[in-house]
Amino acid sequence: MTTTQLVLRDLAPEGVLRLTLNDNSRRNALSESMLTELQGHFDEIGADPKVRVVILAANGPAFCAGHDLKEMTKGRAADDRGRAYFTKIMGMCANVMQSIVNCPKPVIAEVAGIATAAGCQLVASCDLAIAGETAKFSTPGVHIGLFCSTPMVALSRNVSNKHAMEMLLMGEMVSAERAAEMGLVNRCVPPEALSETATAWAKTIASKSSMTLATGKKAFYTQREMPLGEAYAYASEVMVNNMLARDAEEGIGAFIEKREPKWGDE
Template sequence: MATTDDVLLHELDARGVLRLTLNDPRRRNPLSEAMLAALHTAILDAGENPAVRVVILGANGPAFSAGHDLREMTAEREAPDRGRAYFAKMMGICSTVMQAVVTCPKPVIAEVGGVAAAAGCQLVASCDMAIASEGALFNTPGVNIGLFCSTPMVAISRNVSSKHAMEMLLTGDLIPAARAEEMGLVNRVVAEADLRSATDQLAAQIATKSTYTLAVGKRAFYEQAEMTLGEAYTYASRVMVENMLAHDAEEGIGAFLEKRSPEWKDS
């Protein structure tokens, strides 16, 4: 089933894989106000829709996303406050979208076949996993135009080491896909012709798991990462006890012991 929302295409298949496609290729898929609104709604809906098991976030055209729509934002400099209120609004909206990706109970996989710049790179870093084509490029070029990529920094610094993040942020250099894989920004790099099939294969594999278990695990992963070691173990132990009492854990363990395929109820 495919639907369109102008700047964002939606396609949900029988496996429960939802493909969201940024669809403003002529302008290099900027994260405009309209694009961010569409993304936010789509991610929230995916989290609540029991038919969705995994989300793929891809893009049409030669760029994944060029980041914020600078023309749209610059136009607001004509306002009496020189755009302050609008800039604050847009940074808030963008931050909300990135957090929605992280807190969405369904795994989100970025499929990157072109340039992911600034907030576009931030979007990739916010996803749970990322597959890139050999020609994909990543950068945070704000420093080159006098605007440090402070919000992209939040997501990127949670994916790569401090020195790798600072190198990206301070130089604005384009990072080839192979280097992005070495740094931990993407999971793997494949030939351009294989990008869609590789992403679909990963999504299909994850879609066979219990959505209840995936949601529990995703939430726990991000929450424990902000805790001390002791706090993380205490928290994770509580999570595992509750998980053990869930139907799907009982079913999964029983199926393993009985050497049969589990029948999930996603609960």
């Protein structure tokens, strides 16, 4: 994949991959080029055995300001008033969000600045999120006549209906502390401790069996959409197959023998 400077990539020895949004001039907006590059990274990550956990961070005062509205407005010049281009961009964005959810590697959002509209959607699409105390979140589309319908999909799967509708209907900024109360982020920490905390979480997760993590992540998102009975039937089958895996045999044996497990990631 051809690498640009919109997303910086840094892989630590422990298998923690840091992807950093790096388009300060556009407040790390999800422009067509940014979406293309993010998609390329997540297409590669799933099959890369060197990557065990992903941290998604950003440079500058904004984590991500959502779609690039100036870029999208240019699409209105077309004969269809932009329908084809808008459809293309929304499809690209939806694919990136789903790629994060479907990625077999856990993804942690490290949020230092504001995350608005599709930027808030990006945070909600990650498996875990840690925010600095100065971070803020919003789905402000109602202010400009554009309801945040696609951010709503990820947001409503992370927080309660009332909290999601509060953000969507009011469009106001939510503090990091309030976002943690809502469940949009896992933890709110002092800004100076943000990267350290996210890295510590990532290293802890990276020390586990990657087979187990991939199995569990896929099962979590799959069962969530099922009725209760179907969810238990599916999860039971997943757990039986997991029990037969070599890492489960090794992990249980290590627990019984009071020693550290040696993962084969299989």
